[in-house]
Amino acid sequence: MTQKHVGRRMTRTEDPRLLTGQALFVDDVQMPGMLHAAFLRSDYAHARLVSIDVSAARERPGVVAVFTAEDMGDDWKHGPPLVSPPPTVEDIVFHSRTHVPLVKDKVRHAGEPLAIVIAESRYIAEDAVEDIWVELEPLEAVVDLEKALDPGAPLVHDDLESNLAAHLVQEKGDYEAAKAQADLVVKRRIYIDRGAAGAMENRGIVAHWDVRAQQLTLWDTTQAPIPIRNGLAAMFGLSSHQVRVIAPFVGGGFGPKIMMYYPEEVLLTWATLKMGRPIKWIEDRRENFFATTQERTQVHYGEMALTKEGRILGVRHDFLHDTGAYDPYGLTVPLNTQSHAMGAYDVPNYSSELKVVFTNKTIVTPVRGAGRPQGIFLAERLLDIAARELGIDRLEIRKKNLIPPDAFPYEHKIIDQAFAPLVFDSGNYLATLERAAAAIGYEKFIAEEQPRLRAEGKHVGLGIVSFVETTGVGPYEGARVTVETDGRVSVATGVGTQGQGHFTSFAQIVADQLGISPRDVRMVTGDTAEFHWGTGTFASRGSVVAANAINAAALSVRNKVLKLASKILETPEEELELADGQVRVADLPHRAIELGELAAMANPLRGAVEPGTEPGLESTDYFGPKYGATANGAHAMILEVDPETMMIEIKRYVTVEDCGTVLNPLILEGQIHGGVALGIANSYYEQLVFDENGQLLNASLADYLIPSATEIPPIEVLHEETRSPLNPLGSKGAGEAGTIPVPSLFAQALEDALQDYGLEILEMPMSPNRLFELLHEESKTP
Amino acid sequence: MNIEYPISVTVNGTRYDRDVEPRLLLSDFLRHDLGLTGTHVGCEHGVCGACTVLFNGQPVRSCLMFAVQADGQEVTTVEALGTPDDLHPIQEAFLEAHGAQCGYCTPGFFMTLVPFLEENPDPTEEEIREAIAGNLCRCTGYQHIVDAVKLAAAKLGS
Ligand code: FES
Ligand code: FES
Numbered sequence: 001m002t003q004k005h006v007g008r009r010m011t012r013t014e015d016p017r018l019l020t021g022q023a024l025f026v027d028d029v030q031m032p033g034m035l036h037a038a039f040l041r042s043d044y045a046h047a048r049l050v051s052i053d054v055s056a057a058r059e060r061p062g063v064v065a066v067f068t069a070e071d072m073g074d075d076w077k078h079g080p081p082l083v084s085p086p087p088t089v090e091d092i093v094f095h096s097r098t099h100v101p102l103v104k105d106k107v108r109h110a111g112e113p114l115a116i117v118i119a120e121s122r123y124i125a126e127d128a129v130e131d132i133w134v135e136l137e138p139l140e141a142v143v144d145l146e147k148a149l150d151p152g153a154p155l156v157h158d159d160l161e162s163n164l165a166a167h168l169v170q171e172k173g174d175y176e177a178a179k180a181q182a183d184l185v186v187k188r189r190i191y192i193d194r195g196a197a198g199a200m201e202n203r204g205i206v207a208h209w210d211v212r213a214q215q216l217t218l219w220d221t222t223q224a225p226i227p228i229r230n231g232l233a234a235m236f237g238l239s240s241h242q243v244r245v246i247a248p249f250v251g252g253g254f255g256p257k258i259m260m261y262y263p264e265e266v267l268l269t270w271a272t273l274k275m276g277r278p279i280k281w282i283e284d285r286r287e288n289f290f291a292t293t294q295e296r297t298q299v300h301y302g303e304m305a306l307t308k309e310g311r312i313l314g315v316r317h318d319f320l321h322d323t324g325a326y327d328p329y330g331l332t333v334p335l336n337t338q339s340h341a342m343g344a345y346d347v348p349n350y351s352s353e354l355k356v357v358f359t360n361k362t363i364v365t366p367v368r369g370a371g372r373p374q375g376i377f378l379a380e381r382l383l384d385i386a387a388r389e390l391g392i393d394r395l396e397i398r399k400k401n402l403i404p405p406d407a408f409p410y411e412h413k414i415i416d417q418a419f420a421p422l423v424f425d426s427g428n429y430l431a432t433l434e435r436a437a438a439a440i441g442y443e444k445f446i447a448e449e450q451p452r453l454r455a456e457g458k459h460v461g462l463g464i465v466s467f468v469e470t471t472g473v474g475p476y477e478g479a480r481v482t483v484e485t486d487g488r489v490s491v492a493t494g495v496g497t498q499g500q501g502h503f504t505s506f507a508q509i510v511a512d513q514l515g516i517s518p519r520d521v522r523m524v525t526g527d528t529a530e531f532h533w534g535t536g537t538f539a540s541r542g543s544v545v546a547a548n549a550i551n552a553a554a555l556s557v558r559n560k561v562l563k564l565a566s567k568i569l570e571t572p573e574e575e576l577e578l579a580d581g582q583v584r585v586a587d588l589p590h591r592a593i594e595l596g597e598l599a600a601m602a603n604p605l606r607g608a609v610e611p612g613t614e615p616g617l618e619s620t621d622y623f624g625p626k627y628g629a630t631a632n633g634a635h636a637m638i639l640e641v642d643p644e645t646m647m648i649e650i651k652r653y654v655t656v657e658d659c660g661t662v663l664n665p666l667i668l669e670g671q672i673h674g675g676v677a678l679g680i681a682n683s684y685y686e687q688l689v690f691d692e693n694g695q696l697l698n699a700s701l702a703d704y705l706i707p708s709a710t711e712i713p714p715i716e717v718l719h720e721e722t723r724s725p726l727n728p729l730g731s732k733g734a735g736e737a738g739t740i741p742v743p744s745l746f747a748q749a750l751e752d753a754l755q756d757y758g759l760e761i762l763e764m765p766m767s768p769n770r771l772f773e774l775l776h777e778e779s780k781t782p
Numbered sequence: 783m784n785i786e787y788p789i790s791v792t793v794n795g796t797r798y799d800r801d802v803e804p805r806l807l808l809s810d811f812l813r814h815d816l817g818l819t820g821t822h823v824g825c826e827h828g829v830c831g832a833c834t835v836l837f838n839g840q841p842v843r844s845c846l847m848f849a850v851q852a853d854g855q856e857v858t859t860v861e862a863l864g865t866p867d868d869l870h871p872i873q874e875a876f877l878e879a880h881g882a883q884c885g886y887c888t889p890g891f892f893m894t895l896v897p898f899l900e901e902n903p904d905p906t907e908e909e910i911r912e913a914i915a916g917n918l919c920r921c922t923g924y925q926h927i928v929d930a931v932k933l934a935a936a937k938l939g940s
Binding site for chain 2: 014016017020021028202249250252254501666675700712
């Protein structure tokens with residue numbers, strides 16, 4: 001078999017529909033008799049609910065129903081946790097506090113829903129929200145992560161002794177002993193703040209309980225349709241076959257759309273079951289800023305111990321992680337931070353104490369990067385500072401410490417986000433870094449260009465960093481591949497798609513196995529009626545776990561095709577080939593049979609089917625990796641700062657990615673570009689600003705600055721390819737790779753550009769304002 | 783109930799007579815009253831550009847206009863450009879250069895680009911970036927969009 005399609009820059013099969021406005025997004029769903037929901041949400045971040053009076057809202061013409069927590073009776077429950085809480089291993093403290101559909105007693109973050117209005121139109125529903133009379137008694141809000149743990153701090157959850165949500169210590173080797181041997185120990189406090197995922201499509205749901213068919217259908221902007229179906233069925237006492245969840249085209253996910261069960265998912269389902277009419281809710285952008293999950297706030301007290309030659313002896317960081325008002329996503333994000341706090345480096349000793357903290361802010365779940373950018377920021381920053389103090393070149397110190405190619409699988413002896421041992425499977429970390437250095441022209445820039453530009457009065461700096469990305473975690477995904485009688489192939493899988501080009505890269509895999517054109521693959525993703533086993537699109541799992549399941553199913557079908565064709569063509573299987581939609585005898589291409597014809601023969605209407613054979617040319621297979629793969633890469637950039645305005649111009653941006661086998665370079669490049677753009681946003685433009693009352697001060701796209709085409713530079717994408725040994729395709733996934741190293745890269749490049757100021761950047765995001773403040777705090781002039 | 787007013791709007795060459803509330807947004811009118819759901823809504827406060835349509839040939843944000851303001855006027859949406867089997871050159875260029883990922887922002891970009899490329903048949907990269915600076919995209923990092931615009935200009939020029 002010749003590998004023809006995997007690895008090709010193929011244009012996307014899903015595009016013709018998307019580009020013409022014909023692709024279905026949730027808000028495009030229209031149903032006869034459909035009602036519209038709107039929510040009353042708390043303006044306060046922390047408050048006691050004293051009373052709520054919805055009578056005026058109920059009387060407004062066009063309003064069909066208004067519900068509060070009280071109206072839900074016994075159906076009012078805390079949501080189940082999304083990620084199972086940590087196993088009760090030694091020394092882990094974990095207080096699971098999950099959110100509720102509607103506030104009953106106490107508001108814990110601004111934007112928490114207090115009541116749902118269901119009306120004939122969205123306009124009327126929003127009018128009626130204004131009719132509700134609610135009395136809230138404001139409480140002191142928990143906002144600052146460090147003050148949250150002060151004795152006497154107000155409590156987010158009154159039944160807990162403090163705002164500590166979790167406590168976990170991880171140790172590798174003996175950091176203190178290593179530190180005692182060290183020539184240099186650098187210590188810094190590092191702060192990273194919150195951002196929004198900012199998908200262009202806000203969340204939305206259409207829920208419909210068809211009373212006669214006894215069938216619940218939910219169109220949902222989710223990254224995890226199957227778990228949503230299973231959860232809703234369990235919650236409402238339905239069989240899972242009575243619930244169909246469809247994640248149609250989704251306008252960007254980036255993490256928060258895997259959260260479940262959002263209060264709106266539960267409430268719309270509950271309401272349609274009660275009312276028997278379809279109900280639509282579409283989040284508006286303001287709600288999105290309060291009610292859709294966010295990520296990133298952490299405070300680290302970090303240390304790195306090194307020899308005078310620049311070898312890292314150990315890393316220690318004690319850190320606080322903000323989980324917001326509840327912690328349904330368990331420890332995934334801060335465990336990812338720990339998995340990345342040693343970066344791409346061979347670090348023999350590590351010690352980390354994590355405290356997860358409840359605050360009166362929106363719930364935290366992964367946002368593209370998912371704890372990894374913070375870990376990489378810590379490792380890269382401490383290494384930069386150490387290099388400076390030791391007088392070692394920053395590229396040299398990195399090369400000295402990268403995990404060498406012969407050290408894989410590299411066991412880190414700590415646990416990862418799945419509570420499994422953290423192991424980096426494969427890679428050539430030195431190669432990616434050297435390639436990035438060569439591409440950006442590191443030596444020449446430092447030796448010639450920078451001095452020349454500085455002499456001209458230009459503040460130009462370079463950054464270069466390495467990173468890893470743990471990807472493609474289990475447990476598993478599955479797929480069903482079917483040859484249709486028209487010769488085309490249908491593929492169904494459980495993961496939804498939010499723009500990653502799954503339709504195309506998955507089709508390329510199937511095309512190679514079955515000798516057809518990828519254009520002849522019909523792909524269904526994200527519809528539980530088509531496939532109902534799986535977990536969802538997160539941690540770059542699509543191109544690893546789902547892709548390998550599809551490969552396995554396509555391979556099984558290939559074997560069935562060969563077996564049947566061998567009988568019909570009276571030729572041994574080894575002499576057959578699959579190409580051009582046919583099975584044929586390799587040496588006698590005229591002795592051939594069309595795949596479609598074969599599919600019809602495999603499912604005869606009369607006659608006998610041999611015992612033990614399954615009808616049709618179809619197979620369902622699953623793939624679950626032994627453990628997650630780890631991608632690696634290096635980013636480099638050159639930027640110029642205008643010291644008057646603190647505006648920056650990125651002169652060049654280079655990425656080298658090693659994400660194993662590349663399924664489709666065109667799609668991969670797009671993923672990297674988008675990831676880098678988010679990283680740049682996280683580094684210099686976007687910050688969710690909360691005041692001391694837990695009020696978000698910039699809850700609109702006019703105030704929260706998502707970069708446009710004039711801020712994001714052209715990005716050069718280069719590849720290295722180290723196949724993962726953990727799956728047959730050898731893929732690793734790259735959904736988050738673009739984002740992860742960018743803040744650390746920015747910090748280094750800004751310092752380099754402003755080296756006369758002796759600036760140290762220990763926080764993210766930066767912004768022109770913040771940079772200006774920092775330079776004035778230092779009150780140093782060049 | 784609120785009072786409705788009759789309006790008559792020509793959308794993609796078809797005339798529609800409807801009674802609408804004065805507060806009905808043009809974006810909602812197009813999407814929900816006329817079922818032209820190719821126009822998307824990302825912010826409803828005039829920043830993201832996803833809802834961009836042509837209003838008498840000029841790009842406007844349909845979330846910032848009321849349907850009644852379109853009375854007697856001409857509106858063009860993405861549905862007027864091409865079909866899956868017969869793409870408009872700009873759509874073709876987006877397909878070839880992978881200018882869309884989730885595709886949610888894309889129709890808004892098209893409606894900005896149609897008049898832009900008419901006025902600037904051979905734009906520089908900088909002009910392209912300026913032209914699309916009012917349209918936000920979270921997926922692509924814009925580079926493939928910029929590539930697509932260059933390609934579209936070449937296609938339209940030849
Ligand atoms: S929806 Fe109109 S500009 Fe964002
Ligand atoms: S393609 Fe997703 S927002 Fe632009």
